[in-house]
Amino acid sequence: MGTLINSQLPEFKAQAFHNGDFKTFTNTDLKGKWSVFFFYPADFTFVCPTELGDMADQYSQFKEMGVEIYSVSTDTHFTHKAWHDTSDTIKKIKYPMLADPTGHLAKSFGVYIEEEGLAYRGTFLINPEGQIKLAEINDNGIGRNADELLRKVKAAQYIAKNPNEVCPAKWKEGAATLKPGLDLVGKI
Numbered sequence: 001m002g003t004l005i006n007s008q009l010p011e012f013k014a015q016a017f018h019n020g021d022f023k024t025f026t027n028t029d030l031k032g033k034w035s036v037f038f039f040y041p042a043d044f045t046f047v048c049p050t051e052l053g054d055m056a057d058q059y060s061q062f063k064e065m066g067v068e069i070y071s072v073s074t075d076t077h078f079t080h081k082a083w084h085d086t087s088d089t090i091k092k093i094k095y096p097m098l099a100d101p102t103g104h105l106a107k108s109f110g111v112y113i114e115e116e117g118l119a120y121r122g123t124f125l126i127n128p129e130g131q132i133k134l135a136e137i138n139d140n141g142i143g144r145n146a147d148e149l150l151r152k153v154k155a156a157q158y159i160a161k162n163p164n165e166v167c168p169a170k171w172k173e174g175a176a177t178l179k180p181g182l183d184l185v186g187k188i
Contacts, residue, residue: 003135004109004110004124004132004135005132005133005134005135006131006132006133007131007132008130008131008132009027009030009035009126009130009131009132010027010105010108010109011026011027012025012026012027012104012105012108013025013026014026014072014098014099014100014105015076015077015098015099016070016077016080016096016097016098016099017077017080017081017084017096017097017099018095018096018097019094022077022081023096025070025096025098027130030068030126030130031128031130032128033066033067033068033128034065034066034067034068034125034126034127034128034153034156034157035067035068035069035070035125035126036062036067036068036069036070036123036124036125036126036149036153037070037072037105037109037122037123037124037126038051038052038055038069038070038071038072038122038123038144039071039072039073039105039106039109039111039119039120039121039122039123039124040052040071040072040073040119040121041073041074041113041116041118041119041120041121041140042073042074042075042118043073043075043079043080043082043083043090044079044083047121047140047141047143048073049087049089049090050089050143051121051143051144051146052071052089052090052093053089053090053092053093054144054145054146055069055071055093055095055146055149056089056092056093056094056095057092057146058146058147058149058150059093059094059095061150062150062153065150065153065154065157067153068095068096069095069096070095070096070097070098071093071095071096071097071098072097072098072100072105072106072119073097073098073099073100073118073119074100074101074103074106074112074117074118074119075099075100075101076099076101077097077099079099080097080099084097100119103117103119106119106122109122109124109135110122110137111137118140120137120138120139120140121137121138121139121140121142121143121144122135122136122137122138123135123136123137123138123144123149124136125152125153125156127156127160133156134152134153134156151171151172151173154172154173155167155171158173158177162177164179164180165177165178165179166178166179166180
């Protein structure tokens with residue numbers, strides 16, 4: 001199994017439910033922007049609305065950082081609308097909810113569960129050049145945390161602006177970074 005890190009965002013075209021309308025998004029819509037693809041198994045489930053609600057609560061912070069969030073499941077855009085119309089948690093969502101009923105996106109990102117037609121909980125950060133800079137996949141019983149994703153996006157953006165530095169474990173915005181070099185080898 002190969003890694004997706006630093007690979008290019010695959011080409012795609014997907015219908016979405018976004019701010020009360022159906023829209024079409026493609027890979028070209030992401031060019032020049034930071035983006036997060038946030039795969040989840042299915043609408044009308046249990047852990048999924050807690051995660052999507054958590055992302056909705058943090059969405060303004062992501063937007064302030066120039067990051068667009070795209071939630072993705074193998075449901076249709078019609079199902080996304082129906083879920084939005086019936087769930088108070090999902091009504092909070094302002095980011096695009098991409099539909100992937102053929103599993104094309106889920107397969108491209110390596111999160112498709114063939115025998116179930118669903119996706120694992122995959123989180124992918126794409127930089128403005130279209131490269132995947134973060135790839136995490138959780139089993140479907142393990143929910144994610146938007147605060148931790150925010151921290152990682154801040155680290156990725158910091159490193160993009162400061163390529164000669166690295167962010168250590170538990171790094172938070174404003175904290176000290178490291179400059180790799182022989183003087184650090186064996187000293188940390």
